[in-house]
Structure formats: structure tokens, C-alpha cells
Amino acid sequence: MTMVNAFDAGKGVTLDPEDAALIERRARAMGPAYRLFYEEPLHIVRGEGVWLWDSAGRRFLDGYNNVASLGHCHPKVIEAIARQAGILNTHTRYLHGDVVAYAERLLATMPDGLGHVMFTCTGSEANDLALRIARSHTGRDGVIVTRNAYHGVTEAVAELSPSLGPHVPRGARVRVIDAPDPVNVPPEEQGAKMARDLAQAISGMRADGIEPAAFLCDTLFSSDGLYPDPAGFLSQAVEVIRAEGGLFIADEVQAGFARSGEAWWGVARHGVAPDMITMGKPMGNGFPVAGVALRPEVVAEFGAKARYFNTFGGNPVAVAAGMAVMDVIEGEGLMDNSRRIGGMLKEAIGRICEGRDDTVAVRGAGLYLALDCVAGGAPDAEMAAFVVNHMRRNGVLISATGPKGHCLKIRPPLVMGEDEAELLAGALDAALGAWRR
Numbered sequence: 001m002t003m004v005n006a007f008d009a010g011k012g013v014t015l016d017p018e019d020a021a022l023i024e025r026r027a028r029a030m031g032p033a034y035r036l037f038y039e040e041p042l043h044i045v046r047g048e049g050v051w052l053w054d055s056a057g058r059r060f061l062d063g064y065n066n067v068a069s070l071g072h073c074h075p076k077v078i079e080a081i082a083r084q085a086g087i088l089n090t091h092t093r094y095l096h097g098d099v100v101a102y103a104e105r106l107l108a109t110m111p112d113g114l115g116h117v118m119f120t121c122t123g124s125e126a127n128d129l130a131l132r133i134a135r136s137h138t139g140r141d142g143v144i145v146t147r148n149a150y151h152g153v154t155e156a157v158a159e160l161s162p163s164l165g166p167h168v169p170r171g172a173r174v175r176v177i178d179a180p181d182p183v184n185v186p187p188e189e190q191g192a193k194m195a196r197d198l199a200q201a202i203s204g205m206r207a208d209g210i211e212p213a214a215f216l217c218d219t220l221f222s223s224d225g226l227y228p229d230p231a232g233f234l235s236q237a238v239e240v241i242r243a244e245g246g247l248f249i250a251d252e253v254q255a256g257f258a259r260s261g262e263a264w265w266g267v268a269r270h271g272v273a274p275d276m277i278t279m280g281k282p283m284g285n286g287f288p289v290a291g292v293a294l295r296p297e298v299v300a301e302f303g304a305k306a307r308y309f310n311t312f313g314g315n316p317v318a319v320a321a322g323m324a325v326m327d328v329i330e331g332e333g334l335m336d337n338s339r340r341i342g343g344m345l346k347e348a349i350g351r352i353c354e355g356r357d358d359t360v361a362v363r364g365a366g367l368y369l370a371l372d373c374v375a376g377g378a379p380d381a382e383m384a385a386f387v388v389n390h391m392r393r394n395g396v397l398i399s400a401t402g403p404k405g406h407c408l409k410i411r412p413p414l415v416m417g418e419d420e421a422e423l424l425a426g427a428l429d430a431a432l433g434a435w436r437r
Contacts, residue, residue, distance in 0.1 A: 004381075004405040005388050007036035018055070019043050037399065039389045047072025050416050052397070063391075063398045063412040063424045066368075069257055069282030070328050071415040077285045077324040084320035092119070092314045102319045105326060107293065109264040111273035115296040119314030121288040123253035123280025124152025129308070130276045130292050131156055131214065134247045136302040140211035143171075144201050144241070146179045148403040150223040151216060151251055160216065163223040163403075173210055175201040179224030180233065182361050183372075191233035198237045202244050214275075215241040215248050219266035220255040225402035226363060226370035226409065228260065234270040247298065248272070253280035253290075254368075258329050258414060261339030261366025269365065285325050289318035334414040338366035341421050345369060345410070348425040352432065358383060359432065369410040370401070379404035387431040396427035 007013075009023070023041065026034070043055040049071040052060045062072070070077065084098075092099060103117040120126045135141055143160050145151065150163040158164055159171030170176070177197040180190045202212045215237060221227040238248045255266025256279055267274055275298055280290035291313070302308075312318065329335060346364050349371060353359040358380065360372040373383035384400040387408060391398055401409040410424070 004400045007041045038392050050413050050420050061396045063410050066411050067281045068286045070285045071413040080320040080324035084317045089315050089317045091311050098319045099314045110293050113273050113295050114293045117291050117293045119291040121312050123290050124154045126278040126290045126292050127151045127157045128154045130249050130278050133302050134214040137298050138213045140213035141173045142205045142210040142212040144175050144215045146224050147176045148224045175205050177201050179221045180227035187230045191236040195236035195240045198240045212246040214246050218251040222254045225407040228365035231269040235272045238272045247275040249276045250274035252277050257282045258335035261342050284321035287321035289322050338414050341416050342366040345421045352429045371408040373406045379406035381405035390431035391427045394427050
């Protein structure tokens, strides 16, 4: 995943001299592990709503960024952060009413049974903490994830994030199963197949002397290529992990906060109540705040025996940002907007792809869409890269994902309107029209 849509200095792309110099300085100061998006990297200096501006003053439609899920620099979030930063910012070992009120408000949106929230700064930390608690509660170590999953970059979660690539080895306690496959598996069989695959993975794990602690999955299967349908198919796998004594952890870092257009949480589409939900990125519209919601019985022993403390997790400024995000989602009707504009965009993309033999399976939920690029039925990462970079050159930003890098990934801020959706669809149409093998 980390190399999909990445800038490669070795390809000899002609860059603006100032940007080329900045890229060299960046490499010297920040080292070799970082990546830049697009064949021609973007030098972004300002954002507002669904728009970004580069250093030359050119405007780009952001069809990709779910970190600023309410749009860049939303004035209500900025005002809340600035106001609280001018009053107090400290840690959760002091009493403060706002963090309690925020926890209560989050829990009111959650599936039944989730009764506590623990705050972190990033989604990686949230998944890390969820694993610690799952292993403590079950007394087991094994974790099952999907084959191209991404769950974060701490040591504990990098080992169960196969999308980071072969140079980040999978942990000995981790097993992988296939994500949904809408091309080769009928919709009505998706749930049963995933349940069988999970049971087989658990059997293999036990053959190696490892017991399953948890099944962890992104409820929209984002890095696997985005597979939201059919609604409800995940429930059979959840039944399997619980029957085998493990927990179900729903990674909602990308799927949560009304992204699907149907509910606050992606897992709601499947009619199951997880043992834990992990949250991140869009929670603060770009301000670092994340967390884990969980069943009280799951954390009871861990809480009694282990000290948990996160200096910045749940600090008053982060809470102010989180509260403002919830205010905006509710006050501006962004769940409905995600459903409505996402549906319109999905229909438009479907029309664009009619009669083409090099695109397959436009799919999505709300303002989260994906489209496969193929050649002779096989994944075509070259085509996906062409489309992404053609759109970037024409002022519209999307990206690519999936195990072969062939899935176009469209995930705009939830404030996208009809005009912007039409602009995005038009840019995609032009890019697909320009593609020639």
C-alpha cells in the first residue's frame, strides 16, 4: 500500500525547481522512509472545504482526504480548538467535565453493549490498545486480519498490517484471510465464505499452538479494495470468532463518523455489535484524537490490574475538536449528505463505465467509492496510476488502493456538494477516455 501512487525520483519527472529543491531538503532532513503522493508531488499551502491550493495558487478538488472529513479548516472546529487552547490543555489525570461529556456523547452513538471509551492520539495507538486489552481479557495471543489490511504503524499493529508490504513481516501470532471477492463469489455467499476462511485460519493457528484472541477488521475493507456489500455479510464471521472464544474488534478509523451515509459506524451495516470499536483520523477533523470504545466486561480486569495513561489522549483541546466534529456532522446533516452525494457519484461513475471492458465493479457506501482497473480481467495497476495522475494534473485528487494497486479510491470530505461531485466524475471520465495501453 505504501508504494501505491507514490512519487519516484528515479523516473526523471520534470519538477518546478523550487519544489525539486524542497524534495531534496526533505530527504536530507527527514530520511528515506517517507513517501510523497503522485508522479508530480503536490506542494500544498492552503485548504478550505473540499479544496486545496498549491504554492503556485492552483486549486485542486480533494476527492481523497478523510482526515479532514468535514472539509479542510472547518471554521467551527478551528474556533473550538483555538478557544480551548486559550483556556487549558492538560492530561486526563485531572478532573475535567468536557472529556466525560465527550465520552458520553460518543457512547450514545455506539452499538449496544459498548459502555466505556479510552482515548488515544492516533488510530494506530487505538488499535494497539485494543489488542493489549483483547489479549489481557482472553489470555490469548492470536489475531486474524484480512490479507491486505492496514491497522497502523506501531510495532504491535504493523505486524498485522500486510498492506505495509513484505519488508514489514507479519507477526507469528497473526493469520490472514481473504477480503470479500465480488468478482468471483456471489453476494449471497460472501458471508459464509468469510466465516469458513476465518474458521480455517483459527484451526491453522491452533495447529501452531496459538489460541485466537481477536478478529480485527476494517468494516469497509478499505485497504483490501473497499468491499461494503452485501450489508450483513460480516455477521457470520463474528459468530465464528465469538464461538471460538475470541473478540471482534471493528476498526472504524476509515469507516466511522458517518462516512457510509447510513449510520455513525460502518459496522452498523452488518447488524452486529462488536466487542470494541477503534476510532481515529476523522474524529478531530485533522486534530490528533482517537480512541477505543469497548464493552465494560472486556476491560474490567485490564483496568483493575494495568495502569493506562496517555499524556495527550483525551486532552481538553482534542475533546473540543471532537465535540465540534460531532456538532457539525449533526448540525449540517453530513450523514444524509454522504448518502445523497455518494449515491449520485456512484451512479455517475456507473454510467461512465458502461461498455468499458477495463473497469469493473464500482462499489461503495456513502462518500467512499472504489472502481477496479483491469486488463483482460486481471488487475491493472498501470491503468490506475495513469488515471490518478491524469486527474491530479487536471485538478482533481483521488488515489489507488488494493493488493495490486488497481483500485481507484474516492473518499472526499463529507461536505462535498453536487457541483463538486459532477466535477470529480467529469475528471474521471476524461482520465478514462485518455487511457491508452
